[in-house]
Amino acid sequence: MKNLSEKLWNSLNDDEKVQVKMLDAYFQFRSNEPTFGGTTLTPDNKSTSQIQDDLSTMMCIPDAIIVKYMYGQGFNIVPVEDGTIRWQIWRIQEGSF
Numbered sequence: 001m002k003n004l005s006e007k008l009w010n011s012l013n014d015d016e017k018v019q020v021k022m023l024d025a026y027f028q029f030r031s032n033e034p035t036f037g038g039t040t041l042t043p044d045n046k047s048t049s050q051i052q053d054d055l056s057t058m059m060c061i062p063d064a065i066i067v068k069y070m071y072g073q074g075f076n077i078v079p080v081e082d083g084t085i086r087w088q089i090w091r092i093q094e095g096s097f
């Protein structure tokens with residue numbers, strides 16, 4: 001439960017808590033800020049569906065849980081060139097950790 005508010009965490013059932021733990025693992029080397037410890041991170045903006053696809057081999061996570069998690073962790077939404085929106089995600093570059 002990486003900085004997820006206690007109120008939000010307590011509102012989740014046991015299955016949803018497992019889903020949040022999966023999201024915590026997925027976001028271990030990702031951030032809502034463009035720098036981490038003085039290191040500039042790589043933009044890795046994704047839609048909710050793309051995050052679901054990345055995690056689908058481990059667990060199916062509903063849209064609502066991903067969206068609550070992303071907002072709870074302070075991620076923002078940004079428009080992209082095709083007019084759709086993505087979560088603004090910054091990833092630690094391979095070899096930087």
